[in-house]
Amino acid sequence: MIKRAIQQRIEEGLSELPVVQYAWLESSELIFSERVRDICRKECPRYGTSWACPPGVGTVEQCREKCGQYEGMFVFTTIAEVSDIENMEETLRTRHGHEHITGQIRALFADCGLDTLALSGDSCARCEKCAYPDGACRYPDSMIPCIEGYGIVVPLLAEKAGIEFENGRNIVTWFGLILWR
């Protein structure tokens, strides 16, 4: 469980960021499923193109083990309004703001001396062209993998956290996760 003083310090920092909802949970509350990985494989164009996506992130079991090395987790959402949520290009363009906020939240944890693993709603797009698979990741300490790519069932995570999975028509809801120890 996170120390009260550290939680307060992080929440003070959060009050200055456009976070919609957040919750503090134990890392053991994460639920993983091979079915999520199947969806990545069959439906996501990022599959097999990045160190932040499967299979580059490892098997679901390896991802579960990695998350299990952290004591607790912080889950949060940000939202972005689009003119047409069915327009994937427009929807995906809004992810950069969320990635930026995820990095800022991770920095709040780091400032409190905590080691973190951050996961976000989409895979890392830091480099114009990912080094995968020919070279190692250029920024392994700061790249942010995709939550679903880890095999995490996000609707169940939202339910456990008491966080809305959707926030209305033409509103994109992005999830972020900071595992800490």
Ligand code: SF4
């Ligand atoms: S930091 Fe660059 S090399 Fe590493 S996962 Fe992200 S895009 Fe790929």
